Amino acid sequence: MAERNDVVIPRVKLGNQGLEVSKLGFGCMGLTGAYNSPLSEEDGISVLNHAFTKGITFFDTSDVYGPLTNEILLGKALKQWPREKIQIATKFGIQRSGFPDMTVNGKPEYVRSCCEASLKRLDVEYIDLYYQHRVDTKVPIEETIGELKKLVEEGKVKYLGLSEASPDTIRRAHAIHPITAVQMEWSLWTRDIEEEIIPLCRELGIGIVPYSPLGRGFFGGKGVVERVAENSNLARHPRFQGDNLDKNRTIYTRIESLARKHQCTPAQLALAWVLQQGNDVVPIPGTTKIKNLDDNIGSLMVKLTEEDLKEISNTVPIEEIAGGRSFQNMDHFLWKFANTPPLN
Incomplete structure (x- = not known):
């Protein structure tokens, strides 16, 4: 296992607009319930x-995580840290529209109301990086980004981001105001x-911000060495179900073998592969366990050559992955984790 005791997490530029962050970020979603019970x-x-x-x-974080309680939790933790040394990213755009549906909203007035509410929950004067969580295809991206641009000019937001956006949307948005980061699933x-x-x-x-860089925990052993609980949202993910999971376990076995070669854990190898895709790549793995957090930090000690990166990529042929990357009925999934019990 790659030790993390002496790890110094480097600082990198995320995008070319001036935002500097730690090379490894932290995804807060799971702390208030998503694949697990809230802490x-x-x-x-x-x-x-x-x-x-x-x-x-x-x-x-995001306003939909909890819902709302994730930002509140992070805001409380933030009180103990020097604000000027922290980069907070949060998101807007996924809106509850009544039981049990979720909709995406990119209307300017909604953008502004979400930002104001997130500032209050986080109890901060500005948001470092503000993402549109999902793109509203009913509202021209120019209108959404236009309002976000105003928030930047007012000092309430420093940098803008998009999550799960198409190439055309990214180009059009960037033409209205520079986009600092795009957050996408990448593992x-x-x-x-x-x-x-x-x-x-x-x-x-x-900049590129990969979420779920460990395959929603799969490369950390979820579904392989650690059983997926029946009441977990992961139990409804195609890649963690039945025959698909049985087939995907062979992928884990291959990575496990390569991890032994590199003297690290499978999770560290998988995360190191993402980390070393470029200096403009900042993954945000999340966890509820300090042991796993230390394991993730240790991935920065795993050094891979170009040949190593290719070997790892070839070990996981995309055409052999069983099941789609999205949850069955994503709207239901979003509603489900947006209605987990509040923090104790």
């Missing part, structure tokens, strides 16, 4: 504090963005 406030803050003391300064078994999105981001000087 208590005390335990959640303990995990966040541990991340900060180890050198992570880039924290990712060894989800590589849709490599053909178009990555080259486009590099052309435009946009």
Whole structure:
């Protein structure tokens, strides 16, 4: 296992607009329930504090996580840290529209109301990086970004981001106001963005923020060495179901073998592969366990050559991955984790 005791998490530029972050970020979603039961406030803050003391300064949340309680939790932890050294990313755009549906809203008035509410929950004067969580196809992206631009001019937001956006949307948005980061799912078994999105981001000087860089925990052993609970949302993910999971276990076995060669854990190898895709790549793995957080930090000690990266990629042929990357009925999934119990 790659030790993390002496790890110094480097600082990198995310995009070319001036935002500097820790090379490894922290995805806060799971702290208030998503694939698991929510942590208590005390335990959640303990995990966040541990991340900060180890050198992570880039924290990712959203108004829909909890809902709302994730931002509140992060805001409480933030009170213990020097604000000027922290980069807070949050998101808007996924709106509850009545039981049990979720909709996407990119209307300017909704953008502004969400920002004002997030500022209050986080209890901060500005948001470092504000993402549109999902693109509203009913509202021209120019209108949404136009309002976000005003928020930047007012000092309420420093930098803008998009999540799960198409190449055309990214180009159009960037033409209205520079986009600093694009957040997309990217891991060894989800590589849709490599053909178009990555080259486009590099052309435009946009940073890349991979979420679920461990395949929603799969490369950490979820579904293989650790059983997926029946009441977990992951139990409804195509890649964690029945025959699909049985087939995907062979992928894990291959990565496990390569990890032994590199003297690290499978999770560290998978995360190191993402980390070393470029200096403009800042993954945001999340966890509820300090042990796993330390394991993730240790991935920065795993050094891979170009040949190693190719070997790892070839070990996980995309055509062999069983099941789609999205949850069955994503709207239901979003509603489900947006209605987990509040923090204790």
